[in-house]
Amino acid sequence: MNFSEAANTGYFFLAPWLVFFPVIGLLINMIFGGKMSEKAVGTVASLASGMAFVVSVLLAYSLSATHGHTVTVPFAEWIHIGDLQLDWTFRVDTLSTVMMLVVSGVGTLIHIYAIGYMHEDVRFKDDVKRFRRFFVFLNLFIAMMMILVSGDSYLMLFVGWEGVGLCSFLLIGFWYDFDTLGRKSTANAEAGKKAFIANRVGDFGFLLAIFTTFWHFGSLQFDKVFEAASAHPDPVVISAITLFMLIGVTGKSAQVPLYVWLPDAMAGPTPVSALIHAATMVTAGVYLVVRSAPLYSLVHGASYIVAMIGAVTALFAAAIAVGQYDIKKVLAYSTISQLGFMVAAVGMGAYVAGIFHLATHAFFKALLFLSAGSIILGMERGHHAHAHHDEDHGDDHAHVEHHEEEVFDPGDMRNMGNLRKRMPITFWLYMAGTLALAGIFPFAGFWSKDEILLDAKLHAEHFPGVYWLLSIAAFLTAFYMGRQIWMVFFGKERTEVAEHAEESPPVMTVPLMVLAVLAVFGGALNIPELPGFELPSNILHNLGHWLEHTLGHVEGLPLDIGVAGISTVLALLAIFFSWLIYGRNPLKEGQDDPLRKMFGPLAFLFTGMENKWFVDEGYGAVIIKPFEKLAKFLSITVDWNFWHDWFHDSVLYAGFKWLAEFLSEPIDMGIINRFADWLAEMTKRSSEGLGRLQNGFVRSYALSVLLGVVAILGYLLFK
Amino acid sequence: MTTDLILFLILAAVAIATAVGMLLSRNAVYSALFLVLNFTTVAVFYLLLGAPFIAITQVTVYAGAIMVLFLFVIMLLGTEELPERTVLPWQKPTAVFLAVVLMVEGVYLIATQKAPGLINNDPSEGFGSPQAIGNLLFDQYLLPFEVTSILLLVAMVGAIVLTNKKKKGGQS
């Protein structure tokens, strides 16, 4: 199945350019960007991403020419220490090409969109110079993601993993000195920090998995590991590896319990949310599981845990989304929920379904996020227009009052209403994305979600409960998206800002249209057999056949009318309910969410949904506060008070001072000085004494001569 | 044999007595005269020891010239007794003590050494005669002889210079 071919057939030699083009793009922008116009910077970055897409297409084409045989393109030697050989090798197989195409394709569209979005955003935030930095970071992200999906070993995957984590930190905290409402604050920086730290916890798990893999199998290279695993399956070790990897997946792909960073990550600009948190980075976890399919298929227990975590996350997050007011927060929890679907799918072994849903989700979620960005900017434009309108009418007093009264949140759905009149293009685009997400036939989401549900039902005896959880989550998905549509686009405008909202320029709407097309027709990637229709077999299960080359035999399931029917009915029911609550009696200005009243005695449930089930508060109390207390204790009490104040001052300094005084007073002055004085005194006295010998009398000298004679004679005699 | 011994003892006694006398006399003249006597006794000793030339030289030079010189100077400088002054009180006792010690050492030395021999009572013909002395002096000991002559010259000059009274101050 896998063998390395000489890389001079086809376009495989272009593989390193996947990474190089974005790197060159970011270098050009970093070095020369200061002198380039905004359009030029954006064009360079988009071209870089676009070229990466072209390379992906060429690689996919070459791969199809070789009938999907995997090709590895060795690039550089990295670590060669004794027996340890870890290299940077590019792996071009069907799975990685799918990921490459999704990432670079959606990424390029988002780059183009971001030119228009950031052009306005830096002016709203009054910092035009930051435009360049955004595109540098975006290109860096694309480069890192390419490394992640094209790596031939867990090591390169991890390099990319960490790299995209860094980029998400940089981009979430892009407006690091503001908060989401535009006030001066550290809130955005804290969101970035939260993302990085939550990811770190996940990375810790992934690292443990890598260490265990290396320790047990002696290599990190995919082929070697999978061969060794299937040859000598050790369930304990492989369970450990897969479960540690799962921790990494929950971190990167925002599952329970490490999902908490993704809603906060909405602090970043909307293109960031679209690219990183909807389309590409969060799917890295899913890719990891699919890549490690040979390992997961060996341990049913770990796979079940994966599937359950996915299913639970899907339901949990969908429930939260129902109670959210911020347009992007709804989409964020929706992302978490849909990721839950994907993780559940790959946990159950339905890898093709998972990847299929990954691709379609990339299309419609990016579309939804970018459209939400368009809406937010529309509200901002309305806000500024409204303020100027006030000024123009010479109503200075009102103008000042208006600005000082409150800070305006352009993303709060309670401030919107009837925007379909003001922003029609965005409205239709958003509808396309919503219908795809809700899973209405024949939009893309219907096909991928249906395949997952079908797999869940079929494997229900091995994976009990997954089907029910996913179905309820699908119901809630349609419900909250319907709620969102009614609140944002229908009814009456609830604020004056909404009355003045403006449509977005083509540079923003055109990429969205491309995405909308993909969202509508994306289901064609993997059409199952339809009962009652005769379809030519070469358009069926294309994705499945493509991925078969990497994953081994894949069962191509035909459409099951029962499952598809139930899910469609549930979705339509949910949309109907949402119309009943939100659409029929549109919300008035300042009115609270009617769902709270509907719950009646169970209103606390709605409060829970509204407050994300207080998970963040729980983490804060259990983990973060004790940690801060410990850090404070260690730094203040142990380090400053004990070590610095007491130990240094009392022990070291005082001790040294005492020692110096002791040495100087009694020893130096007392003993040594006195000794020196005594020596001098002795010398003086002896010299005085000896001086008295010189008395000037000759006779005494003569006596001494005789004395000497006698002495010498005596010595000689009695020797 | 015994005559030699008796003669020796008598002469020794005389020599010692005169020496002690010289030592203890208050009067310098008496001391000089005692010393003359001592020298003469020693000259006799020389005769006994077979050194006639030396004996005559002793009498002539020592007793005759040197002691006369002494007496001249004693006369010149006065013979008064010096007044008693006790500047170095411990000088005399220490000197006596050391002399005794030296005596003891000498006795020990003489007693413990092996006897070097006896006096030759029968010297050869011409032993100690002027001819023999002269032969040796001008033959083997020529250099010391000549040097001694220079020494005498120096002494003469020195004596004259030292006793020269300065007529005008500062001129020598």
Add this chain to the structure above:
Amino acid sequence: MVPVTYYIGLSAILFIIGALGVLVRRNALVIFMSVELMLNAANLAFVAFSSVNNSLDGQIFVFFIMTVAAAEVAVGLALIVAIFRTKNSIDVDQINLLKG
């Protein structure tokens, strides 16, 4: 036949008496005379040994000693006279200006 040790003993005694004289007497002239006595004692020993060894070297030596003694006496007495002229006394204890 007198053993030479007698002569040596006599010489020693005379020498010691001379030494005592140098140390004890204060009259410069007497001191000088004691020095002559000491020299004389040495002469005696020389001559005694020359007789024992039957060689004239001892006597030659005595000759030289006498000559030197004579010269020394001449100069020494001249010195004493010169000192007397300044100090007007021949007490050696008076000559004590070189004390330290």
